[in-house]
Amino acid sequence: MLLERLYRSLYLIRRVEEEVARVYSSDVILSPIHLSIGQEAISVAVCQALAADDVVFGSYRSHALYLAKGGDLRGMLAELYGKATGVAKGKAGSMHLLDTSVHMMGSSAVVGTTIPHAVGYALALAMRGEPRVVVSFFGEGAVEEGVFAESLNYAALKRLPVLFVCENNGYAIHTPQQARQALPDVCAKAESLGVAAECFAELDAERLYHRTSEVVAELRSGARGPVLFECHCYRWREHVGPAEDFAIGYRPRSEAEPWLAGDSLACLARKLDPTQRDAIEQQVERQIADAFRYAQDSPWPGAEELYTDLFA
């Protein structure tokens, strides 16, 4: 059942990131982390509408995307801890998650840099006639980078099966979108490049799921060129790190209130039967406890790993 699937995925992601935030101060994760808390429903809804072999690309803020795409929780946490059992043997950390087994094909610490990779992957699928779809996730800051325009232009030109998902949380680090963009309308920018665009002003997981399913079906059939979704959302925590940062003053807490009140997790929870919900939560909590223990107990990579995988 859809509601259950959405809730399970969203609950897992929210709780994992809350736990990551909780353990962070004890220095078990010696690396920057960018949390998605508050905006996870976008990844969850979109990925639930994808087939297992559809492909996703993300940014450094990709814990939610990775887990939503069916990523391995143990492997991700071990990666954050820098352990040998991590999805990239500890070499990637939080910012560069990639896992071919779930067709998450990359994330980068350099803003916007994976957008053309999604286009290129889609080009390859089109060349080979494979009916798979590629989704590129990025923030509204990435839209300012030249590579955004270059990539969308090419995707439109070639009518490639790409869904661009802009998670617009209104800020790039501490700078609001209006201070960076004369036209703070990502859909209009995409349309000017020949990419059809749709705006989602609220974070409604079910609605986003249904619309994604429709668009993905069309993309898969080759019936249309690329599409962009601009999904408005809000980042509840600081840009990098585990804390809330309203006290610092670059954004008022009042701005967050409507988003906190409309929390997608709570919205889905209200729709579920309480016993069913409890069962999901208990299962997920056990899974999370196990994964953190696994990350904690896993060995560090050996010194010889410093040079492995440098070349094929």
Next chain:
Amino acid sequence: MERTLTFSEALHEATAQEMRRDPRVFVLGQGIDDFKGFYGTTKGLVEEFGRDRILDTPLAEDGMTGVAIGAAMAGMRPIQTHIRMDFMLLAMNQIVNIAAKARYMYGGQVSVPLVVRGVIGRSWGQGAQHSQGLHAFFMHVPGLRVVAPTTPYDGKGLLLQSIRSDDPVIFIEHRMVHFQRGHVPEGDYTVPFGQARVLAPGRDVTLVGVSHAVVECMRARASLVEVGIEAEVIDPVSLSPMDFDTLAASVRRTGHLVVVDSSWAFCGASAEIVAGIAERLGTTNGFRFVRMGFAPTVCPTTKPLERLFYPDAADIAEQACRLLRGAASDWRPARIEAPEILEFRGPF
């Protein structure tokens, strides 16, 4: 009493003083006006100089570098900032093809008095894309000045020098250098390009460190005293032009050279330093040398591998000792802690 500042305070002072003195100077960069103030170096400047001179920019490294170049051609003196040096790669075309070449290829009709500040983001698991020292890329290109000061004194004096220069300057700051504290005069002074600084004298071996590596060389020097080795430590400060004369004179006396870069050795600044000294000393006056730098691999995020990736003060001291006493030397100094690395806490 001696007045001391941290390196980042010294850059702040230089910027504010020069903006007061010269209305053509302005700063542009992502988040430059936020509460963190670019590692404290631009804190409060927006209050004093307003948003017309402290410009927060979109995420558009390539375009904004071109904008800065255009403003510089129009007679302004922009200072552009990058919180990670890695992001300067997105602006390579503007820096290398335009900024470096404009004056020459237009027959001296224009100049590009632009300063580009790039921070090397080491520490706390910065990983592959947030830790690179890319100075050698820029040193390769004629028409660019490349500096990497480490003392607060040089930081202030060279930033003033860079802003006043009519040529484009790549100004490299290591995140761990920001915490260095030292004497900084209050007044106006400049440090010239192309002048190395002898940080400590010694007769046995010359230690040359680029950027943060020179801080580690100073620590290595202190521990080498234990085994009776006196090291001379030199900070090139300016990487292009490079003060080979000071470096060569030192090596002529010591006969031994350890070059430690805050980057990879292969095709890097250390290769150039060794070659430049060899050219000056000639083949008759053979000297022995060793190069050190990042491990020749991609920077891993995980702590144990990150520790192996970066040479530390103990590694430097050990290498210097082997260079003098031969490979059989089994002296290994006790771990020499770098407080700025030890105390650094994330998330940033």
